[in-house]
Structures are given as C-alpha cells and as structure tokens.
Amino acid sequence: xxxxxxxxxxxxxxxxxxxxxxxxxxxxxxxxxxxxxxxxxxxxxxxxxxxxxxxxxxxxxxxxxxxxxxxxxxxxxxxxxxxxxxxxxxxxxxxxxxxxxxxxxxxxxxxxxxxxxxxxxxxxxxxxxxxxxxxxxxxxxxxxxxxxxxxxxxxxxxxxxxxxxxxxxxxxxxxxxxxxxxxxxxxxxxxxxxxxxxxxxxxxxxxxxxxxxxxxxxxxxxxxxxxxxxxxxxxxxxxxxxxxxxxxxxxxxxxxxxxxxxxxxxxxxxxxxxxxxxxxxxxxxxxxxxxxxxxxxxxxxxxxxxxxxxxxxxxxxxxxxxxxxxxxxxxxxxxxxxxxxxxxxxxxxxxxxxxxxxxxxxxxxxxxxxxxxxxxxxxxxxxxxxxxxxxxxxxxxxxxxxxxxxxxxxxxxxxxxxxxxxxxxxx
Numbered sequence: 001x002x003x004x005x006x007x008x009x010x011x012x013x014x015x016x017x018x019x020x021x022x023x024x025x026x027x028x029x030x031x032x033x034x035x036x037x038x039x040x041x042x043x044x045x046x047x048x049x050x051x052x053x054x055x056x057x058x059x060x061x062x063x064x065x066x067x068x069x070x071x072x073x074x075x076x077x078x079x080x081x082x083x084x085x086x087x088x089x090x091x092x093x094x095x096x097x098x099x100x101x102x103x104x105x106x107x108x109x110x111x112x113x114x115x116x117x118x119x120x121x122x123x124x125x126x127x128x129x130x131x132x133x134x135x136x137x138x139x140x141x142x143x144x145x146x147x148x149x150x151x152x153x154x155x156x157x158x159x160x161x162x163x164x165x166x167x168x169x170x171x172x173x174x175x176x177x178x179x180x181x182x183x184x185x186x187x188x189x190x191x192x193x194x195x196x197x198x199x200x201x202x203x204x205x206x207x208x209x210x211x212x213x214x215x216x217x218x219x220x221x222x223x224x225x226x227x228x229x230x231x232x233x234x235x236x237x238x239x240x241x242x243x244x245x246x247x248x249x250x251x252x253x254x255x256x257x258x259x260x261x262x263x264x265x266x267x268x269x270x271x272x273x274x275x276x277x278x279x280x281x282x283x284x285x286x287x288x289x290x291x292x293x294x295x296x297x298x299x300x301x302x303x304x305x306x307x308x309x310x311x312x313x314x315x316x317x318x319x320x321x322x323x324x325x326x327x328x329x330x331x332x333x334x335x336x337x338x339x340x341x342x343x344x345x346x347x348x349x350x351x352x353x354x355x356x357x358x359x360x361x362x363x364x365x366x367x368x369x370x371x372x373x374x375x376x377x378x379x380x381x382x383x384x385x386x387x388x389x390x391x392x393x394x395x396x397x398x399x400x401x402x403x404x405x406x407x408x409x410x411x412x413x414x415x416x417x418x419x420x421x422x423x424x425x426x427x
Contacts, residue, residue, distance in 0.1 A: 002062050003304070005030040005041065006048045006078070007069025010331075010364035010382040011289035014296040015069060015303070016040040017362070022304040029061065035373050036363025048073050051081040058087045066090065067307060071286050074265075075101035075147060090307040092285050095261035099252070099283040103182045104145045106283050113251045117280040118272075120184035126170040132183055133162045139186040143282075144169050146177030151338065153223055155186065187281065189274040192233040193291045194241075196249050196269065197306060199315040200262030203249055205241055207298055207322055208233040209291040210418070215338060217414045224338045225379060228415030230328040230390055231294040235273055244271065244278050252283075264310055293362050293382045294327035326419075328393040329384035330401055332411045334365070337378035345408035347373045347381070353400035358385045358393070361400070380409060390419040 001024050005016055013036045020028050020040040031054070033043030046057055049072070058066065066082055068074055068091040077094035091097075098105045110117040118141070123129035133140055133156075142165040144152030152174045156162035162183075169178035195206035209231040215221035248269060256263045268284035268291070287295065296303070300321040309318050334341035347366070350373060354361050362384060365377015383400045387393030394416045401411060 001025055001064040001304075002027045003029070004054075004058060004061075004063045004066045005069060006054070006066065006073060008032050008034050008037075009069070009289055010362045010379065011287050011292040012069040013037050013040070013362040013364070014293040014382070015067060015287070017360070018296040018299065018303045019067065022302045024302070024304050027061075029063070031057070034363045034376070035366040035368040036361070038368070048078070049076065051076075051078055054078065055082065055085045055087065058082070058085070063087060065304075065308060065311075069286060071097070071100050071147060071284065074285055088308075088311060090265060090311050092263055092265040093261060096256055096263045096265070097285045098261075099256075099263070099267070100285040101147060102145055103143050103282060104180055107182055107184070109252065109255055110280060113255045115248050115251050115280060116277065118185040118187050120182050122180060122182055124180050126166045129166050129181055129183055130163050133159055133166070136183075136185075138162060141184045141186055142166060142169065143182040143184065144174045144178040145180035145182060148174040148177040149225070152177050155223065187272040187274055187279055189272045190235050191281070192236055192271045192273060193229070193288050194236070194244055194269040194271050195287070195291070195295065196245075196267045197310050197315060198253060198263050198265060198267050199310045199313045200264045201253065201257065201313065202315040203245070203253060203267070204315055204318060204320065205245060206266070206320065207231050207295050208236045208241075209288065209294050210234065211288065211291055212412060212415055215412075217412050218417075222338055224333075226288070226290045226331065227333070227412045228328070228330045229288070229291045229294050230326060230393065230416045230419060231291070231298055232326060234419055240273065240278060244269065248278065248280050264313070266310075289364075290329045290331055290382050293329040293384050297327040297360060297384055297386050298323045298325070323386065325386045325388055326390045326393050327384060327386045328390060328397050328416050329362075329382045330397050330411050330415050331364075331379050332381040332383060332401065332404065332406065332409045333379050334375050334377070335408055335410050341378055342408065343374075343376050344369075345375045345406065347375060347409070348405040349403045353383065353403040356385070356396055356400045356403070358387055358396045359400045360384045375406070375408065390416050394420055
C-alpha cells in the first residue's frame with residue numbers, strides 16, 4: 001500500500017516510525033515532515049491546508065490511505081474532502097472534529113448526555129465572564145472555545161489571573177479561537193490521558209499516559225503543549241477504565257451518531273480522576289503530543305490495520321497487543337518556549353544519544369541545513385525510551401538527553417516524577 005501521513009511534529013515522527021514498520025506498506029510519504037521523519041518516509045513539500053493540492057498528490061501517487069496527524073486539518077474538513085474524492089482517510093469528519101474544535105460544543109454535549117465534567121458557563125464578552133469569575137472565585141479555568149495551539153487554556157489561581165486571561169483572549173491574544181470563552185470549575189485529582197480508537201459505533205481503549213503540561217520542574221511555569229509523558233498512567237485501574245468507557249466514551253459516541261456526525265478516528269479524553277470518579281476535562285480528536293510517542297513505543301501490534309479498521313467501521317472484534325514495559329518521553333524545547341524563541345540553533349550529539357539501549361528520538365521542530373540538524377520550532381525533540389520500570393525508562397531517557405549538545409534548548413528534569421524519584425539537575 002501507498003500511505004500518506006500529514007503533519008510535521010513529534011507525533012507524526014512517532015506515527016511514521018510505527019507505520020513504516022508495517023509489512024503492508026510499500027511507500028510511505030509524509031507532508032510536510034521534518035528532519036527526523038526523513039529516516040522513515042519520503043518527505044513531501046506540500047501545504048496540508050491546501051486540500052486540493054493534497055488530493056492531487058494522492059491521485060498522482062496512487063495513495064491508498066491517508067493518516068491525518070494534527071487537529072487543524074481535521075477541524076478544517078480534510079477527511080471529508082479526501083473521502084469525497086474517493087481517497088480513504090483516517091480521522092474524524094469536520095462535524096465530528098467539533099469535539100476538539102469547540103470546547104463549548106463538547107461541554108454542551110456533556111451536559112445534555114449526563115457525561116461527568118467540570119461545571120461551566122459559556123461567554124462571548126469579557127464583562128459577564130468576569131462577573132461569573134468573581135461569583136465563583138479562584139482557582140478557576142479559562143478556555144478559549146476554538147483551536148489555539150495549546151495556548152488557549154489558563155488555569156488561574158487568583159481572580160486577577162482569571163481576569164487577565166479573559167482580557168488576553170477577548171483582546172485577540174489567541175485570534176479567532178477566542179471569540180467565545182468557556183469558564184469552568186477547577187477540578188482536583190490526578191490528570192490522565194486516555195486514548196480510544198473509534199469506528200463510529202464501536203470503540204476500543206488504547207494505552208493510557210500522563211502528560212506534563214507546565215514548562216518547568218515541579219509543575220511550575222506556563223502551560224505548554226506538553227513537556228513530557230509516560231505510559232501507562234498511574235492510578236488507571238481496569239475498573240476505572242471501564243467506568244470511563246461506560247460513563248464518558250460510549251455516551252459521547254452515541255450522541256455524535258444521533259446528531260449525524262459519527263466519530264471515526266482516535267479520541268483522546270483528557271481526564272481528571274477526582275474523589276467522585278473520572279471526569280472529562282476535554283476531548284482532542286487526534287493522538288496526543290507527546291503521548292503518541294510513548295504509545296507507539298509500547299504498541300506491539302501493527303498500527304496500520306487498526307487505523308484502517310476504524311475508518312472501515314469494523315473495530316467490533318479487533319484487538320491490539322501492548323508491551324507491558326512502561327515508556328517515557330522528554331520534550332527538549334527552544335529556550336523561551338511557550339513564549340517567543342529563536343530558530344536556527346544547531347543540535348549535536350543525536351547519534352550518541354540514540355545509541356543508548358531502549359532509546360528512540362522523535363523529531364518535532366527540526367530541519368536539516370547544510371548537513372546539520374537545526375531547531376525550527378518551540379518543541380524540538382522528543383527523547384523517548386522503554387524500560388522494565390518507569391525509573392529505568394526515565395534513567396535511559398535522561399542519559400540520552402545528557403548526550404545532546406544544544407545550549408539553546410531546555411527540558412524538564414522531572415518527567416515521571418510521580419512514579420519515581422526526580423532526576424537531579426546536572427551540576
């Protein structure tokens with residue numbers, strides 16, 4: 001089969017690495033790719049927002065199946081356009097992708113279907129939102145309704161922080177994504193990333209992971225797109241997984257089907273394990289980043305038939321096998337991320353780092369320049385490893401991190417800290 005993977009981040013490198021291992025693959029293309037994906041796929045200079053260009057490429061290169069990585073193209077309807085052109089694609093339709101594309105849509109769906117989630121209200125202006133914040137008090141969570149590349153959520157610990165977040169969002173700080181805002185209750189508990197493969201009617205749970213959202217050690221600093229993850233998540237028992245499927249996932253799939261937007265693809269439920277049980281924080285309509293990296297390391301089965309089964313509606317009797325060993329990934333980011341950062345700094349030592357047992361390095365924001373690898377984004381590398389325990393996976397990952405020479409980069413030194421003692425800082 002000829003496969004086209006759309007995207008350019010660490011998630012897509014992990015997907016390319018896994019898909020390339022499938023015996024079903026004859027040729028694997030990736031657009032627009034990055035400097036690491038070149039090792040797994042033929043990288044194509046293609047603007048994935050240009051749906052006509054993507055369709056033309058698929059026809060010219062006899063593409064049998066398209067795998068869409070990021071949320072932007074999914075919410076823009078790339079799968080609808082590909083399928084209308086007779087090209088099979090993995091991912092939800094534009095209507096189904098509203099589960100991520102509009103936080104208000106998802107909250108209203110939860111309310112209508114008794115799906116456990118944080119209490120909330122929706123606002124289209126700052127003044128009534130601020131009045132609601134003052135009434136409810138802090139801590140409180142402010143969320144831009146639309147896609148904001150990980151920058152649209154503020155966990156405000158004071159009323160002043162919440163009001164500043166509302167001013168930022170309504171003032172155009174996240175563009176069109178901030179035309180409407182969801183203000184919701186702050187949930188206490190353990191946060192878990194729970195992944196499900198869906199075919200519109202049936203769903204099978206995948207592995208769980210725990211993401212580390214804050215930029216700095218000990219969960220300090222601003223929220224980011226994710227600074228590291230490990231899998232499986234602590235505290236996610238088989239009983240809790242069953243509750244999530246019964247109380248959150250299946251009611252969501254039934255509701256989407258009832259409104260004529262059956263959900264096909266991977267569904268990422270961000271959960272809080274509260275004293276009352278699991279509650280939905282939000283949905284994403286794609287594999288997480290950096291959670292995808294640890295999931296792909298742990299997946300024993302061939303990924304491609306599973307993606308095709310989800311698209312074809314035949315997941316009912318499908319099963320996936322997983323390695324029992326945990327996996328851990330550390331994001332190396334450009335200094336300044338998630339704020340402003342410089343591009344173009346050189347990265348060295350990647351081959352030495354990758355030679356450590358159990359380690360895989362997935363590129364995110366990189367490009368090749370004159371035979372060298374340079375930084376080309378905020379989150380730049382995902383240093384990942386399997387181990388017999390979380391502690392071993394963590395030790396291998398940080399041993400690899402320490403072999404990478406990139407003074408302009410930084411990472412957290414405590415990924416997996418809740419599962420093991422934190423790694424000491426380098427002297």
